[in-house]
Amino acid sequence: MKIVIIGGGFAGLNLAKHLAGNPIFNVTLVDKNNYHLFPPLLYQVSTAFIEASNITYPFRRMFQYKENLRFHLGELKEVVASDNKIKTSNGDLSYDILVLAMGTETNYFGLESIEKHALPLKTIDDAIHLRNHLLLNAEKAVRTNDPVDKCRLQNIVISGGGPTGVEVSGMLAEMIQSLINKDYPELKEADANIYLISSGNALLGPMSKKSQAEAYKVLDKLGVQVKLNTAVKGYINGDVHLSNGGCIPAATLVWTSGVIARQVPGLPNDCIGRGNRIIVDEFNKVKGAENIFAIGDQCLQTTDADYPNGHPQLAQVAIQQGFCLASNLKRLHSGQVLKPFKYKNKGSMAIISKYKAVVDLPKAFFKGLPAWLVWLFVHIIPIVGFGNKVKLAYNWFLSLMTNDPALRLIIRPKK
Ligand SMILES: Cc1cc2nc3c(=O)[nH]c(=O)nc-3n(C[C@H](O)[C@H](O)[C@H](O)COP(=O)(O)OP(=O)(O)OC[C@H]3O[C@@H](n4cnc5c(N)ncnc54)[C@H](O)[C@@H]3O)c2cc1C
Known part of the structure; x- marks a missing residue:
């Protein structure tokens, strides 16, 4: 057959x-x-x-x-x-x-300016493009003397309060803090922010209320400006336009909204x-x-x-x-009767930042370091290939211990 x-x-x-x-x-x-x-x-x-x-x-x-x-x-x-x-x-x-x-x-929901200028996160190409974009903007921010431009180049807006938006915000907040201190001392004084915009009334929409509250608390502590019940409506000339009439100047809009x-x-x-x-x-x-x-x-x-x-x-x-x-x-x-599909929900989880995650099991909730360790374990098991599992564990270990991942390379395809 x-x-x-x-x-x-x-x-x-x-x-x-x-x-x-x-x-x-x-x-x-x-x-x-x-x-x-x-x-x-x-x-x-x-x-x-x-x-x-x-x-x-x-x-x-x-x-x-x-x-x-x-x-x-x-x-x-x-x-x-x-x-x-x-x-x-x-x-x-x-x-x-x-x-x-x-x-x-x-899905850009027909919003042309966003489709044209925002950065999605669905493929490996998207991920590497975003990495290049962030690093190139940091280099540009070092070179400019205009404080408004410096701030715009460093501001990052993430649209979408689901697991991907929360994970990206937490990780960027931590990465940028350590990156600026170590690699870009010229940018220490800039008044830049990370904004997480969600049209829902809570982060991590499909998860439990406890997980939602924990995500908000951890991100807030990391300095991420979370705006709920707000949607991104356009992205024109480096300004992110919001449904509440607000506008954020930002050279980076990460689109994880749908x-x-x-x-x-x-x-x-x-x-x-x-x-x-x-x-x-x-x-x-x-x-x-x-x-x-x-x-x-x-x-x-x-x-x-x-x-x-x-x-x-x-x-x-x-x-x-x-x-x-x-x-x-x-x-x-073999001519047997077919079995209908029935989904067995084994629970859901999201990482928020270093050593902080949330896990919703069908009958339990836990957070913090235990949840973070479970998250690491659960995400290493399905990675295809033993070599990949070992390399991933090694990269995690190194990045976490040194707080200084060595992969900050700007790699661009030859046009
Ligand atoms: C950034 C991100 C984070 C996520 N985090 C989680 C998480 O923590 N937990 C969770 O449960 N889910 C998560 N998801 C969702 C999860 O990845 C999807 O539910 C899952 O990948 C769906 O599997 P799939 O096989 O249906 O599709 P996919 O995994 O998307 O696979 C589709 C395949 O089809 C191929 N393809 C597409 N178009 C064509 C074409 N025209 N011709 C030939 N091939 C084509 C693609 O190359 C790909 O290999 C996340 C998704 C994203 C994008």
């Missing part, structure tokens, strides 16, 4: 891994990048804390010695369901079963739901299709009684859906 999986994120990769070694399935994983990415640690790459290679792993290396797994580098261009084939930027592929697992992309599922040309409109997500049934089969499935962030499944509006777009959901679909494809092949 020819299975084509588009997207090697948590969902697609887990599906492929659970079909590996089963000769019934001839699996081709298609991805526009040649590596798997671990997005929850992207912000640590953008803040020069860890290396990009710590959170990426090449697919072809992963598929070594897996006879029934193949990799195709290419971007999906169109699904031609009538011919059971897909068109990619690098040629066509035919399938018996197609699985869509392309995740999401940044995502939208990636579009799939060729799919009929009536199978696309809220947030562009592909509507699937309880077995992740795409509405109206016979042999097309969708898993992970890209799909909208409302059949799980505990999640009538669809599952949260989280790594655990994607991992569990990949695993469930692998078992169902095996059942399908």
Whole structure:
């Protein structure tokens, strides 16, 4: 049976891994990048804390010695369901079963000035671009004698009070304090700030009230100016315009305010739901299709009684859906009854700053150092590759002990 999986994120990769070694399935994983990415640690790459290679792993290396797994580098261009084939930027592929697992992309909600000038944080390229941008601005701030310009170059606005916004704010606040003291003594006197803007009435929206309050308290202590019930409306000539009429001069606007599922040309409109997500049934089969499935962030499944509006777009959901679909494809092949997907919530967590995190378990909450240690452990386990786990642990250890990560390199692609 020819299975084509588009997207090697948590969902697609887990599906492929659970079909590996089963000769019934001839699996081709298609991805526009040649590596798997671990997005929850992207912000640590953008803040020069860890290396990009710590959170990426090449697919072809992963598929070594897996006879029934193949990799195709290419971007999906169109699904031609009538011919059971897909068109990619690098040629066509035919399938018996197609699985869509392309995740999401940044949503700018139609705000053109933001799309043009803000910095998203979804890909490795985004993370390295943000790192370069912050370092280049610090160099420019050293050179200028105009105090207003100096301040604008150093001000950072982060839009979005979810886990990514909170994690980026906390880490930047700490990094900038130590960076300025050590590397940029010329900037010590500048009156620069980090602002975290959230349209919600609390940070870490989907987490418990205790986690939300702790995040606010820790960030406030670090000097981050948190503005709740406020949205970023525009970013024009280096000024961030807010919904309350306010304006912040800032050379950096980090946009973590929303995502939208990636579009799939060729799919009929009536199978696309809220947030562009592909509507699937309880077995992740795409509405109206016979042999097309969708898993992970890209799909909208409302059949799980505990999640009538669809599952949260989280790594655990994607991992569990990949695993469930692998078992169902095996059942399908042997003529057994398929099992509906049911998400098991194992809890959620967010890091706020060095030694401070929050963990919400289904029946418990904890914070501070214990939560931070749990966070480190939980985030090192799913990193692909033993070497990557060791390198990541080493980089963390070094950066934490010295408070002086050595990755502050400005690397720009040759145009
Ligand atoms: C900065 C950040 C921090 C996060 N932190 C957390 C966290 O702490 N905890 C948590 O649970 N979740 C977190 N998430 C969410 C989590 O990463 C997603 O829920 C998860 O990655 C979804 O997995 P997926 O497989 O559906 O999609 P993805 O992991 O996004 O994978 C999609 C894959 O499809 C590929 N692709 C995309 N378009 C195409 C195309 N046209 N053609 C071919 N290939 C394509 C991509 O290259 C990628 O490999 C975070 C996300 C981000 C961006």
